[in-house]
Amino acid sequence: MAQQTFDLYQRISRLPAGKRIFSFVYSLKAPYFATVRPVVREVRADYAELSIRNRKRVHNHIGTLHAIAVCNGLEAAMGLLAEATCPQDRRWLPRGLQVSYLAKSTTDLLCVAETDPQQWAETPGDVEIRVRAVRTDGVVAVEGVIPVYVSMKPTGAPSA
Known part of the structure; x- marks a missing residue:
């Protein structure tokens, strides 16, 4: 499943208005994403x-x-990063959300998620995904970590 979202992004984002179309489709993936109407960049x-x-x-x-x-x-x-990065034979699940509110969120925000390649090479196990929300004036309003647990996909299990 993870790679499917990234593959869809790669295909759709090349089209005219493709990133907007993908953003709408992605916001349907989890109902609470739609509340903020993310525009994937x-x-x-x-x-x-x-x-x-x-x-x-x-x-x-x-x-x-x-x-x-x-x-x-x-x-x-974070979910987009995880789906683009998690090795094909593994799956991921968020374990929490640890953030600090540093400044008022008074403008549109750029939400960024980042990891380093070696973090994923050391799985199965935990990967701490760094996140930050940046105002249009460059001020970081929120920053933190979303820890995800990465495990091997089950093999040979009957699909439901």
Whole structure:
């Protein structure tokens, strides 16, 4: 399953408006992704970035992007990276979300996820995916780590 999303991204993103089309399809993958309407900008092994708009629908009581909306964007970026990077014979599952809120999310945000190739070479085991949300003025509003557990795919198991 993991490689299928990345393969779809590679095929669709080449088309006119392909990244927008892929972004819509990807936002349907998990219903909470759709709440932030991610616009996928780049996906490759060990790196993914997308943007989320500063819309009233995802504001908090002080008029900035809600912390959970930002986390949804970060998790969407993490998922793209994991699907583009995880070896074909393995699968991944998030174990949590550890973030620090450094500044108010007052603008659109660029959500970035990054790893290093050696992290995936050392699996099965945990991979800590670094994430950050950057405002349009370059200020990092949120940063943290999303730990994922990488395990071998079962072999020979009947499919359900």
